[in-house]
Amino acid sequence: MANPDVAKLETIAREGRVEILRMLTHAGSGHPGGSLSVIDILTDLYFNRLRLDPARPQWEDRDRFILSKGHCVPAQYFCMAKRGFFPMDRIVTLRKLGSPLQGHPDRVALPGIEAATGSLGQGISVAVGMALGLKLAGKAARVYCVLGDGETQEGQVWESLMSAPKLGAPNHHLDNLCVVLDYNGIQLDGFVKKILDQAEANKGAPTFIVAHTVKGKGVSFMENDPEWHGKAPKPDEAVRAIREIVGDPVPAWAAPIVAELSAMGKK
Ligand SMILES: Cc1ncc(C[n+]2csc(CCOP(=O)(O)OP(=O)(O)O)c2C)c(N)n1
Numbered sequence: 001m002a003n004p005d006v007a008k009l010e011t012i013a014r015e016g017r018v019e020i021l022r023m024l025t026h027a028g029s030g031h032p033g034g035s036l037s038v039i040d041i042l043t044d045l046y047f048n049r050l051r052l053d054p055a056r057p058q059w060e061d062r063d064r065f066i067l068s069k070g071h072c073v074p075a076q077y078f079c080m081a082k083r084g085f086f087p088m089d090r091i092v093t094l095r096k097l098g099s100p101l102q103g104h105p106d107r108v109a110l111p112g113i114e115a116a117t118g119s120l121g122q123g124i125s126v127a128v129g130m131a132l133g134l135k136l137a138g139k140a141a142r143v144y145c146v147l148g149d150g151e152t153q154e155g156q157v158w159e160s161l162m163s164a165p166k167l168g169a170p171n172h173h174l175d176n177l178c179v180v181l182d183y184n185g186i187q188l189d190g191f192v193k194k195i196l197d198q199a200e201a202n203k204g205a206p207t208f209i210v211a212h213t214v215k216g217k218g219v220s221f222m223e224n225d226p227e228w229h230g231k232a233p234k235p236d237e238a239v240r241a242i243r244e245i246v247g248d249p250v251p252a253w254a255a256p257i258v259a260e261l262s263a264m265g266k267k
Pocket of ligand 1 (some may be wrong): 031034035037069071072073118120121131148149150151152154178182184186187188189229266
């Protein structure tokens with residue numbers, strides 16, 4: 001989109017960070033670091049780019065979004081709720097038995113999710129296939145996919161990215177595919193550079209964007225610390241984190257969440 005309202009997107013992403021911390025604290029498990037790094041990318045996609053109709057999640061001409069780093073789905077749940085796919089109060093059921101909001105995206109349980117991801121590397125392959133299918137069907141819809149930098153170590157990522165520029169040629173180049181790399185520099189067990197350096201950006205069509213992000217962004221004690229890859233905050237930690245994100249005094253919209261999490265900490 002030509003002129004995104006950046007201030008509006010920043011406000012939404014700030015709310016997203018608060019809701020991510022809230023849902024992870026309720027769940028007692030999950031992945032704060034990569035959810036906090038990817039929320040800015042997802043905010044741009046969901047509120048500036050994707051053509052979706054929450055009332056018709058299966059609308060044929062919709063753009064498709066696949067979160068290949070599926071463990072960071074709390075960020076996507078926030079965006080979906082905010083866009084009206086389901087009520088925001090449902091996000092506290094994250095990872096609960098029977099909830100459609102599982103720890104990794106489930107396309108059967110939650111309309112609006114395009115692919116079950118979480119086994120790293122698979123989402124990008126699905127995205128490439130979808131882009132080809134849409135081209136062959138003559139649809140103008142686009143496919144967006146977000147990859148983690150640690151995830152690029154999966155062989156399947158390389159296979160799909162090498163095939164993407166070739167598939168559909170000569171008449172159906174996949175210029176409807178846009179892949180964004182959440183380059184936060186940290187994977188599960190440490191810094192990506194120390195483990196295996198990441199992919200170089202592919203030039204030409206399809207598009208591949210390297211987004212330089214910060215894992216745990218917005219929370220000083222989570223930023224750039226691999227400890228916070230896959231550990232939920234305790235209620236008092238979540239309150240501290242939210243205060244950092246929203247500032248002091250806590251604004252009215254965030255006050256009930258701070259009160260809710262403070263009460264959890266006293267139980
Ligand atoms: C095939 C596969 N192997 C291992 C895992 C376990 N795992 C979950 S998250 C993760 C690290 C992913 O790192 P990255 O892609 O950089 O994600 P981010 O830092 O953005 O959270 C790993 C190894 C998995 N989900 N799937």
